[in-house]
Amino acid sequence: MKLSGKHIFVTGGAAGIGQAIVRDASAEGASVSFIDINKAAGEKLANELSAAGLNVLFVEANVADFDQLSNAFAKAVSKFGDVTGVVNNAGMAIHSDPVLMSDKEWDEFFAVDMKPVWLTAKLALPAMRKVKSGSIVNICSIHGRATLPGFFPYGAAKTAVLGLTRNLALDEGKYEIRVNAVSAGYVVTDGINNWIGNEKNAADEANLVQPLGRMGKPSEIAKVVTFLLSDKATYVSGSDWSVDGGLSARSA
Ligand SMILES: NC(=O)c1ccc[n+]([C@@H]2O[C@H](COP(=O)([O-])OP(=O)(O)OC[C@H]3O[C@@H](n4cnc5c(N)ncnc54)[C@H](O)[C@@H]3O)[C@@H](O)[C@H]2O)c1
Numbered sequence: 001m002k003l004s005g006k007h008i009f010v011t012g013g014a015a016g017i018g019q020a021i022v023r024d025a026s027a028e029g030a031s032v033s034f035i036d037i038n039k040a041a042g043e044k045l046a047n048e049l050s051a052a053g054l055n056v057l058f059v060e061a062n063v064a065d066f067d068q069l070s071n072a073f074a075k076a077v078s079k080f081g082d083v084t085g086v087v088n089n090a091g092m093a094i095h096s097d098p099v100l101m102s103d104k105e106w107d108e109f110f111a112v113d114m115k116p117v118w119l120t121a122k123l124a125l126p127a128m129r130k131v132k133s134g135s136i137v138n139i140c141s142i143h144g145r146a147t148l149p150g151f152f153p154y155g156a157a158k159t160a161v162l163g164l165t166r167n168l169a170l171d172e173g174k175y176e177i178r179v180n181a182v183s184a185g186y187v188v189t190d191g192i193n194n195w196i197g198n199e200k201n202a203a204d205e206a207n208l209v210q211p212l213g214r215m216g217k218p219s220e221i222a223k224v225v226t227f228l229l230s231d232k233a234t235y236v237s238g239s240d241w242s243v244d245g246g247l248s249a250r251s252a
Helices: 016-027 039-051 066-080 103-113 115-131 154-175 190-196 202-208 218-229
Strands: 007-011 031-036 056-060 085-088 134-141 177-184 240-243
Touching (some): 007 016, 007 066, 016 085, 016 218, 031 039, 031 066, 039 056, 056 066, 066 115, 085 115, 115 134, 115 154, 115 177, 134 218, 154 177, 177 218, 190 202
Parallel strands (some): 007 031, 085 134, 134 177, 177 240
């Protein structure tokens, strides 16, 4: 049980990588609170895991709305006590055009894919600083370092998350709070299926460039996140973990 006694707060935990993180962290002994805008999927997951005897709380909330986020965070604290670990996972890929994208669309996108890394830190750090312990894991992407045509401005958001990871890691280190990023490669979730499903042969082409010959499973990301949240990683901070099957080692 790598996470016994810990309370982990996960954003976007109802589906995909976030759901795998909720499953793995709760199976490893943590109390897990998670938020999502998908109420039906969130409640279904929480009911399933609670029925299996795990400590799980779901609160419907939009990570881009600070009132909703802070209310959900307060509910989580009142149920399981102070949050000891945060996973910033909620996010969406976007395929926009610098001329056509509106000012409003830009703000809405960065409000989901970047700003919450700061907002959850604002909520979680006071208690973590007090006890001089804590772990924050930001789910980033291979796009944080090298992106693809048609992904404007997703790459910028993920690069910004890496920058925030470093800023927080350096400033919070004196409180023994660790902050790390996990840069995922292609992981089979609804998120990626929405993109790949729109392009002919895209899944085959994506598999072809993978050094391991396949895309990743959400559980394969979750296991690394659990490690970073755990006391097995007490000297790991400010780092960016590639969990991409080797894809970022490859040149074009
Ligand atoms: N799937 C991949 O290949 C891949 C690769 C690299 C990085 N990522 C990153 O991993 C994270 C999860 O991706 P995924 O593929 O599992 O996505 P997904 O679309 O399958 O799941 C995302 C979850 O987040 C929730 N969500 C979305 N917006 C939200 C909001 N505003 N507030 C609260 N919840 C919200 C969704 O309802 C959903 O449950 C994202 O940050 C994504 O950028 C994914």
